[in-house]
Amino acid sequence: IFASIVLLRIVLPTDGLGYALGLFSNVKMKPYVIATILGTIPFAIIFTYLGTLNVLYQIIGFVVAFILVGSLLTIGYHMKKKEMNKKKNF
Template sequence: MNRKIKGLIEVLIIVTLFLLFSYLVQKNISYFESLIVNDVLGILVFIFIEFISIVVAPVTTLPLIPIASNLWGWVLTGLISIFAWSFGAWVAFVIGRKYGVQIIKKFISLKDIYRIEKKVPEESLFWTVVLLRLITPVDILSYALGIFTKMDIRTYLFATIIGITPFAFIFAYLGSVPIQYQIISFLAFGVLILIGWVVRIIYKKYFK
């Protein structure tokens, strides 16, 4: 299957699950509150799941964000996500830096790792990482940067936090608003992506 088509299908699945979980938790908030009696324990479990999704499992926890947002508020959920994603990214970076490809290939596709490597320039690495954080899965990028660059851990972590913070709060807030606004937001975002894609095609065809 074409990589772009596969990526589109994955995005649609994630968005669908995000909307589904939002609907379920908003319609049954009392049930979820009774299910997660201890907020501290619930938050710790949520952090652990997000951490594992970054370091080990090549999956996203975005569909779980609406549950957290409705239980603990979108601001706290955003902060929790930033912490969990940053910590997981730091661990993945360290693993990549210390153990290299031989360990990474056991749970991350090397094809994806090398594909990310080609996108990372030697200059302006800090802002490149910030930008890539907006479009690249945290786990793959972290491993790739740990393996193929000489970027120091502090700079990497700072760039990571800057890159993931906007989306952490956007998705946390989005998960807390009524479902109809979520649908409108995702549709608007999809239209913007489509417009950008069309503009890119036109630019390549007529101006290059």
């Protein structure tokens, strides 16, 4: 569940995920806090760094980030689709 929280912190808004985990799961406080830190601090550092760069570098950084996130989502979608097809064939 720890890895799931880290990944969800990257994708979902922090407030909504916090409420959902508090209401619908029995996640302990320590793993939740550590996963939250690991899921949010890297992006805080990246966005802070990008904010100090020139506008051209900011645009390039956001395009690269958009491509990376899009690629990860596409790969995840195809992996899930492949998994569903395997289950369907059995």
